[in-house]
Amino acid sequence: MFSRFLASRPEFLKMKIEKLYKYYSLNSYSISSVVNHFVYYSSANDFNDPFDTKILDIQLLQKASFEQEKFFCMSGLNDNILMWSHYSNCHKGFCVEYSDFTDKEIQSLKIRGIFPNDAPNEKLGIIRNARKVQYMSTSEIEDIISQIPHDEKEFLKLYKSLKTKEEQKSLIDKIQKTSFIKHNDWCYEKEYRIVNTKSHISHAPGKISAVYFGLKMSSIDKRTIGILLNPKFDSTCKLFQMYREPGTFSLKHRDFDMKKDLDGIGIVY
Numbered sequence: 599m600f601s602r603f604l605a606s607r608p609e610f611l612k613m614k615i616e617k618l619y620k621y622y623s624l625n626s627y628s629i630s631s632v633v634n635h636f637v638y639y640s641s642a643n644d645f646n647d648p649f650d651t652k653i654l655d656i657q658l659l660q661k662a663s664f665e666q667e668k669f670f671c672m673s674g675l676n677d678n679i680l681m682w683s684h685y686s687n688c689h690k691g692f693c694v695e696y697s698d699f700t701d702k703e704i705q706s707l708k709i710r711g712i713f714p715n716d717a718p719n720e721k722l723g724i725i726r727n728a729r730k731v732q733y734m735s736t737s738e739i740e741d742i743i744s745q746i747p748h749d750e751k752e753f754l755k756l757y758k759s760l761k762t763k764e765e766q767k768s769l770i771d772k773i774q775k776t777s778f779i780k781h782n783d784w785c786y787e788k789e790y791r792i793v794n795t796k797s798h799i800s801h802a803p804g805k806i807s808a809v810y811f812g813l814k815m816s817s818i819d820k821r822t823i824g825i826l827l828n829p830k831f832d833s834t835c836k837l838f839q840m841y842r843e844p845g846t847f848s849l850k851h852r853d854f855d856m857k858k859d860l861d862g863i864g865i866v867y
Contacts, residue, residue, distance in 0.1 A: 615725055617697045617807065618672035618790050621685035624692065624819050632694060632809075633826055635802045639668035639794060642777075647784065653739060653776040654746055656753055666795045667777060670803065672696065672728060674788040676810050677840070677849040681787060689812040689840070692823055696804035698725035703805075712801050725804040728790040732775075733782045746773065808836040810851055817860045824854070831856055 620637070622628040631637060642651040651667070673681055682689045699707070701719065708715045713722055720727060734742075746769075747753045760766045778791060792803055809827055811820045820839075828835040837854035 615698065615728055615790070617695055617804070618674060618725055618728060619676045619810075620672050620694045620696065621681050622691050622694060623685070623687035624690070624815075624823070628691070629822070629826065631802075632806060632823070635806075636799050637670050637802050639670045639792075639798050639800060641668055641798075645669075647780065650780060651777050653743060653779055654748075654773060656746075656748060656750060667793050668795065668798055669777075670723070670792045670800070672790050672792075672803075674730075674790060677851065678786055678788070679849055682812060682840070682849065686812050689814040690816070690819070691812050692815060692819075693810040693812075693840075694806055695808035695810070695836075696725055696802065697807040698804050707801070723792045723794055723800050723803055728792050728803070729778050731784075731787075731789040731791060732779050733785040734779055735782050739779065739781065742772075742776065742779070806835055808838060810838045810840055811854065811859070813840045813842065813849065817863045820854075821860055821863065 622631075627638070645651070675681065676693050676695065682691075682693070685691070686693060704713065704719055704722065704724070707713045708717075747756055757766065757769065760769060777793065780787075780789070794800060806827060809823060811823070824831060824837055828837055831837070831854075838851040839854050839859050840849050840851050842848070843850050
């Protein structure tokens with residue numbers, strides 16, 4: 599009945615986004631991802647927060663919409679200590695900086711068949727279309743929950759009572775926006791999301807413009823990622839090293855120093 603509304607995403611206030619960050623542990627998946635320029639979209643059931651996208655606990659909605667959604671989650675920050683701890687193997691991994699494609703690059707990707715040729719740019723899974731997650735208190739979230747019936751019969755009764763398509767769309771938009779609401783406890787993530795309902799694997803949302811090596815990442819692991827993304831260690835893809843500056847309590851980054859940051863490998867190249 600209302601699946602045609604659930605199939606389309608609501609329009610959010612758009613902000614100009616030029617780059618976002620993805621934290622990775624070093625493993626076969628992350629290496630394959632950066633080498634082959636794809637990213638993996640997660641199902642909501644795989645999230646580490648069991649309340650994520652489950653604000654409205656209505657099975658009818660979960661089956662019609664939320665269970666079909668797949669998410670690629672990124673951050674607006676590259677220097678958050680908790681993010682490095684939680685998603686980059688306790689600072690032993692790396693962080694990828696994805697920069698948005700230009701319109702010319704998008705057209706080239708369409709010609710190559712990577713993006714659908716007939717899809718408008720504002721519908722593509724790219725950086726500029728990422729949506730910012732809203733962080734709310736318990737009372738604010740419960741206020742949203744109170745506005746929509748929990749019982750499926752009551753929900754359908756409410757939906758049928760709406761006289762115009764505009765009223766119906768307003769209700770569906772309110773429901774869909776809950777995919778971008780998390781509790782304030784998670785606000786340190788500064789999260790952005792791209793959503794699709796098709797495949798778990800999709801082309802990267804932007805160019806890999808830089809890589810940040812974790813504070814505790816080993817020299818051999820840094821060389822592995824560096825040689826894959828920037829074979830000559832030149833300016834093709836910028837490389838940075840995270841570090842803690844003496845006298846501070848924050849993560850900073852500096853230009854990667856091949857001699858200093860690859861020290862201890864014991865191999866002459």
